[in-house]
Amino acid sequence: MKENQLKMNQSVHCRTKKMVLTAMFACLAFVLNTFVYFPAMAPFQHFVDVLAAVFLGPWYACAAAFLCGVMRMLSGRTIQAVAGAVFGPIIGGLLYRRTGSFVMTFIGEVVGTGFVGAMVSYPLMKLFYGLDAQSPFYYIPFYTPAAVVGAGMGVAVLLTLRKTRLLERMKNELNV
Structure with a gap:
């Protein structure tokens, strides 16, 4: 009985950490996108999406992108702040979960945002x-470069964290 209670408490604690x-x-994405502004582009959204996809997984990362989009x-900003932001972290997070590859996370973010x-x-x-x-492809040239730049920055930070051995410590703290 106590073992089940302990597991339940750990699960609640892990979910609470992930929600925070x-x-x-x-908030980080919102602040970065507010102070570093490019017309029709939000590279820091994609930067944060890649980090969130790796640390939190696809669904919490999508929630972070959605919350930032609503704040924007x-x-x-227009509805593009939400519609353009939520697919990248889902696809990137699912690909990272499946492969453990930062490159696949990058590709998922670019495809999810730049195209979907x-x-x-x-x-x-x-x-x-x-x-x-006049064309459903109209926004692709705006979204894709921002996604490439932002996701590239995110991967660079993750590679630095891995090199300094901080990445595993941080992920272990989240029980990911």
Whole structure:
């Protein structure tokens, strides 16, 4: 009986850590995207997405991206802040979980954001804002470079953490 209670307490403790880190990643992405601004690009969102995908997994990373997107929308950005952000961490996180490869996480972030997010944004921008860019591929040239740059920065940080042996310590602390 006590063993089951101990396992349940550890599980709750692990989920609590992940929720707090999810909120911290969302806030970090929001602050970085607010102070380092590029028109129609948010490379720091993708930077944080890659880190969150590795440390938290696809679903918490998606939650962090969603929360950041909502905060960005509340500060005047369009629905692209959410639609463009949530697919990269899901695909990147799933690929990382399956392979353990930072390169695959990078690819998942770029494909999820640069292509899937861009394609989803087109009908939403048309529906909610009346913007007709004449092509569902319109946003790909904006999303993909930002995803490549941001995901590349995220992978660089992860490689540095791995080299200094901090990555495993940090992941062990989260029980990932």
